[in-house]
Amino acid sequence: MATTNLSYYDKATIPNAKNFRFGIVVSEWNPEITQNLKNGAIETLLDCGASKNNIVSWDVPGSFELVYGCKKMIQAEKLDAIIAVGNVIQGETKHFDFVCEGVTQGIIDLNVKYDVPVIFCVLTDNTKQQSLDRSGGKLGNKGIECAVAAIKMAAIKNSDRSSESIGF
Ligand SMILES: Nc1c(NC[C@H](O)[C@H](O)[C@H](O)CO)[nH]c(=O)[nH]c1=O
Ligand SMILES: CC(=O)[C@@H](O)COP(=O)(O)O
DSSP, X not given: OOOOOSSOOOGGGXXXXXXXXXXXXXXXXXXXXXXXXXXXXXXXXXXXXXXXXXXXXXXXXXXGGHHHHHHHHHHHSOOSEEEEEEEEEOOSSTHHHHHHHHHHHHHHHXXXXXXXXXXXXXXXXXXXXXXXXXXXXXXXEHHHHHHHHHHHXXXXXXXXXXXXXXXX
C-alpha cells in the first residue's frame, strides 16, 4: 500500500519526550531533502516535549556514512534514541542498490549491537519527485514519522520492561 500521510500523529498516543535525549545524524547528499527531514524531526520532537538542549545533530557526507556517524555518536553521547536521516535517489547505475543495502544493514547492526534505538529515516526513492513528496510535500514528512518512532522507542528503552509502564 502506498504511503498515505507521513506527518499525522496523535500526541495523546505518544509518551512525553521531556526526559529523553536524542541524536540526529544527517547525510549531506540531497540537502534540500535531508534538511527538510531533519527540520520536520526536530519540530516534532520539540512539539512532543523534548528540549533543544537534548537534541544533538551531526552531519556526514552521504547516507553510506550514516552508520559510522551513528556509531560514533552512540559512543560519544548519552542518548535515548538516534534518527539517521538520508535520501538515496536512483541514478544510472547499481550504486543506488549498494548504498541502500549498506545503510539498511548497517542500521540494523547498530540496533543489535548497541542499546540505543536507531531510527531509519532514509528515503530510498526512484525519482527526486518521490523524495520531495515525502519530505514535506503532498505525502507529508518522513522526519515527523521518524521523530514519533524515536520517542516511542526511547520510552521502551527506558521502560521497566512491563507493558503498563509504557502505556500499551
Ligand atoms: N548517490 C547518493 C549517495 N552516494 C554517496 C554515498 O552515500 C557515500 O557517501 C559514498 O559512496 C562514499 O562512501 N549518497 C546519498 O546519501 N544519496 C545518494 O543519492
Ligand atoms: C545512489 C547513487 O549513488 C546514485 O545517485 C549515483 O548516480 P549514478 O548511479 O548515476 O552514478
